[in-house]
Amino acid sequence: MRPIPPLVDKRILTPAQTALALELVDQMDLLRLKSIARLYVRGLPPEIAWDDLLQEALTRVISGSRRRPEGVTTVAFVAGILRSLRTEYWRRVTRESGGHGKLRIDHENDESLALDLPDPAAGPERALSARQELDAIKQLFAADPVALKIIDGLGEGLSADQIRCSTGLSKTDYDSARRRMRRILLREGLTCEPK
Amino acid sequence: MRTKVKKESSEPALMRVLDAFARELVDVSDEEILDAAQALGMDPRVRESAAYAGVIYPSRWQLSDFFDLDPRKALQATARQIAGNPPTEQQDKSRRSKRSGISVEKKTPGRK
Numbered sequence: 001m002r003p004i005p006p007l008v009d010k011r012i013l014t015p016a017q018t019a020l021a022l023e024l025v026d027q028m029d030l031l032r033l034k035s036i037a038r039l040y041v042r043g044l045p046p047e048i049a050w051d052d053l054l055q056e057a058l059t060r061v062i063s064g065s066r067r068r069p070e071g072v073t074t075v076a077f078v079a080g081i082l083r084s085l086r087t088e089y090w091r092r093v094t095r096e097s098g099g100h101g102k103l104r105i106d107h108e109n110d111e112s113l114a115l116d117l118p119d120p121a122a123g124p125e126r127a128l129s130a131r132q133e134l135d136a137i138k139q140l141f142a143a144d145p146v147a148l149k150i151i152d153g154l155g156e157g158l159s160a161d162q163i164r165c166s167t168g169l170s171k172t173d174y175d176s177a178r179r180r181m182r183r184i185l186l187r188e189g190l191t192c193e194p195k
Numbered sequence: 196m197r198t199k200v201k202k203e204s205s206e207p208a209l210m211r212v213l214d215a216f217a218r219e220l221v222d223v224s225d226e227e228i229l230d231a232a233q234a235l236g237m238d239p240r241v242r243e244s245a246a247y248a249g250v251i252y253p254s255r256w257q258l259s260d261f262f263d264l265d266p267r268k269a270l271q272a273t274a275r276q277i278a279g280n281p282p283t284e285q286q287d288k289s290r291r292s293k294r295s296g297i298s299v300e301k302k303t304p305g306r307k
Contacts, residue, residue, distance in 0.1 A: 016250045028225045030250050031232075031239055036217045043209055051249035076221045083217070130205035137212060154215040155208035182219055186231035189220065190239075192248045 015058035024061060029075050033057075033082075035189025036075075040082045043126075043133040044089060057081040090126070140184055146177040147184075 019025050025033070037054035044053075057078050060066045068077045134155065141147035146169065153163035164174050232239045237246040248254040 014251065014253075020251070027239060027242070027247075028228055031228050031246055032220055032223060034246075034250050035220045035223075039213055039216055039220070042213065043206075049249075051254055054250065073221070079217050079221050083214070127204045127206055130209040134205055134209050134212065151212055154212045157211050178219065181216075182223055182227060183231055185216055185220060186223065186228060187234060190228075190232055190235055190237065190246050192245050192254060 015055045015062055018062055019058050022062070025074050025078075031190060032075050033078050035186055036079045037082055038189050039185070040086050042137070043130050044086060048089065053082060053085055057085060094123075140188060141181065144177070144180060146173065147181050150174070150177055150181070 013021070016025075016030055020027070020030065033054055034050075037050040037057070041048060041050040041053055060081055061068070061074070061078060066077075066081055068074065138148055138151060141151065146167070149167045149169075150163055153166060158166065160174065163169070164171065169177070229239060232244070232246050235246075237244050239246045242251060
């Protein structure tokens with residue numbers, strides 16, 4: 001009979017536990033950050049998990065590689081790191097793959113002076129993934145036509161006032177729609193599903 | 196002359212939506228979090244709540260979270276044992292005699 005492996009007796013704290021112990025965040029902040037991490041992982045490949053993204057962001061705060069500017073709350077600060085981790089991931093992928101589209105500027109005689117400029121626009125695969133994620137987000141609010149209008153407006157980069165003007169919503173209707181959206185986002189964010 | 200309209204990629208639109216939602220969640224109140232958690236049957240006031248899966252404790256438990264499964268340790272222990280106590284000549288002989296004993300028994304088919 002194979003012997004049972006010894007039980008793990010050493011306890012390793014996760015960055016979130018450390019941040020909690022150091023009182024950088026409280027439990028509710030962690031839940032806010034969980035919801036935001038689950039949001040920012042949308043459109044990333046499946047091997048990138050939201051919890052890895054969150055723990056990495058908290059590690060950067062704890063290690064001091066990112067300094068929180070004065071007047072910015074920890075949650076807003078970590079949310080910014082989560083966003084930049086996402087951007088960093090795509091930048092790395094684009095660099096490793098050599099860019100999906102390159103503009104080559106040749107020098108007539110000297111090959112060493114030739115320059116490859118990667119196209120900063122999203123490639124077709126990434127664009128398709130983003131399209132699917134946008135559809136998945138809209139699916140969350142399928143029963144709420146006002147929310148769908150607001151999402152369209154947000155996607156176009158409109159401000160709250162501009163969305164209200166274009167959709168003809170009153171301030172009260174707009175605010176209550178945003179409240180409904182927050183509730184759905186939180187439910188989606190707090191769930192235990194891997195992604 | 197026709198004017199070509201280039202449709203914008205979905206990626207910037209997705210980022211704008213995600214940024215707007217993230218801003219919304221940054222400022223969400225504790226009460227709203229508790230309400231949403233309650234709707235999911237969670238109680239975030241308890242540290243062991245499912246709401247903290249992937250945050251305070253892993254969302255996907257693995258065997259290595261409970262057992263010390265590092266194979267390097269087992270190999271290092273064996274290597275240490277070999278380095279510290281190399282098999283003596285007596286042990287070598289006894290091993291050989293055991294093997295030869297088995298082989299002798301096999302050679303005599305009449306014995307029980």
